[in-house]
Amino acid sequence: xxxxxxxxxxxxxxxxxxxxxxxxxxxxxxxxxxxxxxxxxxxxxxxxxxxxxxxxxxxxxxxxxxxxxxxxxxxxxxxxxxxxxxxxxxxxxxxxxxxxxxxxxxxxxxxxxxxxxxxxxxxxxxxxxxxxxxxxxxxxxxxxxxxxxxxxxxxxxxxxxxxxxxxxxxxxxxxxxxxxxxxxxxxxxxxxxxxxxxxxxxxxxxxxxxxxxxxxxxxxxxxxxxxxxxxxxxxxxxxxxxxxxxxxxxxxxxxxxxxxxxxxxxxxx
Numbered sequence: 001x002x003x004x005x006x007x008x009x010x011x012x013x014x015x016x017x018x019x020x021x022x023x024x025x026x027x028x029x030x031x032x033x034x035x036x037x038x039x040x041x042x043x044x045x046x047x048x049x050x051x052x053x054x055x056x057x058x059x060x061x062x063x064x065x066x067x068x069x070x071x072x073x074x075x076x077x078x079x080x081x082x083x084x085x086x087x088x089x090x091x092x093x094x095x096x097x098x099x100x101x102x103x104x105x106x107x108x109x110x111x112x113x114x115x116x117x118x119x120x121x122x123x124x125x126x127x128x129x130x131x132x133x134x135x136x137x138x139x140x141x142x143x144x145x146x147x148x149x150x151x152x153x154x155x156x157x158x159x160x161x162x163x164x165x166x167x168x169x170x171x172x173x174x175x176x177x178x179x180x181x182x183x184x185x186x187x188x189x190x191x192x193x194x195x196x197x198x199x200x201x202x203x204x205x206x207x208x209x210x211x212x213x214x215x216x217x218x219x220x221x222x223x224x225x226x227x228x229x230x231x232x233x234x235x236x237x238x239x240x241x242x243x244x245x246x247x248x249x250x251x252x253x254x255x256x257x258x259x260x261x262x263x264x265x266x267x268x269x
Contacts (some may be wrong), residue, residue, distance in 0.1 A: 016108045024167035039260045045259065050229070053267045061196050064251075066250065072138070072251060077117050078108050081143045084246045088239065091168040095239065097142035097186070098179050099168040110146060118144035120187055121194040122154035123220070126219035134198050138247045139256045140190040152177045156213035156222045157187060165203075175213045176223075185234025188227040189258040192265055194259070209269070224269060231258065231265045 004060030006165040041052050049060040072080060083156045084104045093102040096115055107114050120140045128134040144152075148167050158176035163169070169180035179187050191209060205219035212222045236259045258265055 020191050022229070035260050041255070041260060043254065049257070049264075055268075056194055057264060058268045061226045062199050064080070065197050065257065066192075066202070069254045070252050071132050072136055073132060074117075074136050077136055079136065079143055080138055080251055082108075082115065082249065083139065084138060084243045085143050086243075094143045096148075097144045097183055098148050098170045099145050099166055100180060100182060101145065101166075101168065103143075103145075108143070110134070112147060114146045116146050116149055118142050118149045118152070118188045121221055123206065124154045124217050125215055125221055126198075126207055127217050128204050133202065134194065134204050137194070137197065138251055139193050139197070139244075139254075142186075142190075150201055154216075156215055157191070158226050159211050177265075181234065182237075183234075184230035184233075184234065185262075186232040186240055186266070187233075189256060189262065190242075191221050191227055192231075192258050192269075195258040196268075197254075228265055228269060231262055235262055252253050 023106055028263045041216070044063065049057055049064060050061055062200055070163050082094060086093040086105075087095050087102045090102055092104060092106075093112075094115065095102055097118055097120070103115050108116065108117060118141065119135070120142060120153050121134070123129050123135055126134070130136065145166060148164060148170065151164050151167070151172055152170075154189075155172065155175065155177040155180065159169035161173035161176065161178055164172050164177075165181065168182075170183075171178045195207050195209050198204050205223070209224040209227060209258070210220040211224055212220065213220060240259055244256050248255045
């Protein structure tokens with residue numbers, strides 16, 4: 001199994017680059033260079049994306065992560081999540097998104113105390129439901145407590161709100177949901193993956209982030225500025241990186257580029 005070799009220097013490089021750009025007074029360049037992080041995939045999987053920015057980078061990544069993908073059924077997602085989200089300290093459990101709770105793999109279902117399949121990009125935002133494709137894409141599907149998942153519903157993401165019962169520090173208000181701090185970067189990178197993966201060229205809606213909440217059935221998810229801040233504040237963890245590898249090696253055979261290159265968020269948006 002090929003593992004990612006990550007050099008955690010993207011913020012330092014980005015800040016250095018910004019200082020140089022100020023000195024050169026180049027106001028037309030607004031994106032962070034996409035070569036700021038190095039991974040083992042840069043000379044192979046990402047070779048056509050490295051060094052690009054903006055819409056060119058987004059287009060290149062769309063082609064990369066949409067090519068040679070194996071799609072699975074919604075029923076098959078249950079077993080896949082038991083592998084992708086396995087608790088590294090207890091192989092009988094999965095770690096739940098939003099709450100951070102470790103729960104038995106066998107407790108998958110729809111009852112109180114169970115965990116179910118959370119679409120971080122709410123399936124109503126673009127009306128793709130549970131259809132094979134965006135409705136079954138493991139890069140945005142995570143195990144979550146049934147009740148916490150219900151509270152999140154199809155809300156957009158934003159800061160603020162009141163504490164969610166058993167939500168591990170997650171908060172909610174009338175039009176938005178905020179995951180616990182340890183999951184905010186994960187959520188941002190999953191949402192932005194979906195925006196690059198599904199561009200409207202495969203019979204599904206063109207998914208895009210925006211600066212709104214309350215997007216309803218429109219194919220948008222907000223707020224982009226908040227997601228960008230979450231991506232920076234909560235960098236990829238070992239759990240998230242392992243998850244990316246399991247999906248790539250065992251299931252879909254594509255990667256979430258923002259886990260490998262979190263600085264590409266700023267390079268595109």
